[in-house]
């Protein structure tokens with residue numbers, strides 16, 4: 200898309216413009232280059248995943264553009280980076296219209312035929328050869344992205360429309376939402392190859408990291424998480440508030456040109472004679488197309504092998520794919536083969552092993568968590584999905600049950616995508632016998648029988664009896680857990696056991712164990728008692744942030760606990776904070792502040808903290824609490840092969856001292872693979888994942904030096 204010279208020029212201009220970001224506006228004549236620079240950096244960031252500018256610098260330039268455009272509104276172009284900005288619900292839809300307008304696709308959006316094994320693919324190859332009379336066919340194989348399909352139209356280089364698939368003939372006009380997808384260019388130089396109008400198809404995705412973040416946000420708000428990235432992406436496209444869509448961080452891969460018109464007198468550009476040429480053309484004008492992921496083969500056997508190999512890397516990709524798509528590469532041949540009413544004869548999907556299964560919902564149990572939240576858990580007839588047997592799935596809350604119309608005895612479709620917690624996608628209502636029973640949500644705590652309460656704007660019913668045994672146990676389990684006080688030997692099972700035996704009644708009880716009595720319990724030998732004693736003793740000097748997190752204050756996760764601990768001398772300082780003072784701290788909003796105040800206004804909690812102090816726990820800020828996350832916070836590293844000068848342990852220590860993390864395997868969660876001599880399979884695997892940056896020791900040291 201940009202030549203090396205262009206990149207250098209744009210970088211230079213970027214620097215010149217950055218120097219002007221303190222000015223109120225730039226001159227009108229500078230606007231075009233300011234827009235070019237911003238478009239260039241958007242492309243580097245969203246399409247190539249390889250930014251050349253810090254986020255803050257981008258923001259400064261963007262704000263400068265906004266200010267200047269305000270001064271010269273007549274100059275605003277439809278493809279100016281500011282024109283993505285969500286116009287809001289009202290402006291997006293014609294007055295009085297509650298749904299998206301329906302628009303006709305220029306060419307019907309057909310589906311794909313499916314194949315599940317090598318025999319199906321051999322059949323496909325045989326048919327293609329029969330129909331074409333050819334003995335060798337070139338196939339392009341690329342990932343089958345698992346999101347929501349979209350069709351976009353560009354006219355005279357400008358994005359003019361984005362539409363969902365709908366029924367294949369007509370879909371919803373979601374142009375404003377499509378503009379929120381930053382890897383979709385607002386303009387693209389199709390005119391350079393004589394194209395006037397073009398319709399392109401692609402898949403809108405949400406990557407696994409953003410999906411996990413989004414689900415976590417839903418959970419924090421007491422809302423049920425989404426079952427998979429596909430629902431999240433497809434659903435996002437149809438949200439009626441573009442600003443909300445922007446927050447989802449959608450991405451797009453384009454993979455098919457369905458229609459185009461050429462300027463009079465021009466003939467088809469050479470690129471459009473093959474599918475790979477089309478992908479390249481799309482890439483060259485600024486789209487994200489699967490040019491790196493695709494491969495071309497001249498035999499179906501190689502196609503099959505590639506599909507199988509690709510499946511093994513599925514979990515390591517940053518986004519979900521549910522198979523591969525095999526396409527005849529020659530477009531004239533595609534046209535000759537044509538299509539059925541349902542799918543093209545020149546392409547087929549190869550579906551990976553299913554991550555969905557159907558099973559029976561046998562009964563529902565209600566569990567009480569440490570904050571008293573009562574969670575319904577569906578007990579299922581055990582069913583294997585993706586190598587794991589699933590027999591139990593959280594069904595979140597009463598509203599969720601109603602919304603999905605789940606009933607005991609139902610056949611349910613469940614899904615387990617990658618590392619996402621299994622979810623019920625839906626009940627198969629068509630196969631009901633009539634004997635299924637509605638799920639009754641209890642109004643009393645299933646453990647202590649006290650009345651349950653629900654706040655108006657919440658979906659969760661809670662047991663508010665803080666003495667409720669279920670809550671007490673869960674609070675202790677959380678207190679001793681790995682990321683909290685990390686008391687090994689006192690896992691969940693032992694906490695329950697000791698509690699049931701009356702040997703452990705509350706958190707301070709951990710530090711008052713009668714070890715004599717413990718030693719009489721079966722399976723508790725001298726060695727395990729000694730280990731437990733040591734772990735308990737060591738936990739007394741954990742840094743303050745761990746203790747803060749361990750207390751299990753609602754909404755105070757690890758990060759919040761770290762931010763708080765940095766501001767305190769002593770845990771009980773929190774007693775004296777006002778809501779306002781709390782909200783002045785990093786990352787703390789009204790909800791978190793309210794919860795902290797609530798916790799510290801409870802006398803029993805203060806008593807418990809004082810008791811912990813008298814039992815020898817340290818409640819003061821430690822050196823570890825002071826450390827602000829290092830400059831490599833959030834970055835992950837893995838070393839493979841022998842490094843030329845550093846010892847593995849030295850290199851790892853460098854990363855950790857700057858707040859970075861060492862991971863143990865190559866996956867989409869890995870940022871840097873540092874490669875030494877004789878690197879093996881890790882390197883091979885990393886090469887297949889775009890988001891992993893492969894670097895040498897020398898480059899690694901440069902990064903460390905910079906930080």
Ligand code: IVH
Pocket residue numbers: 309310311341342343344345347348349401402454455524543546548
């Ligand atoms: S080609 C006529 N290529 O899969 C062209 N589709 O199950 C047909 N999909 O509706 C589409 N990745 O939404 C094609 N690389 C890819 C794809 C892909 C995902 C989706 C697409 C289609 C569905 C069919």
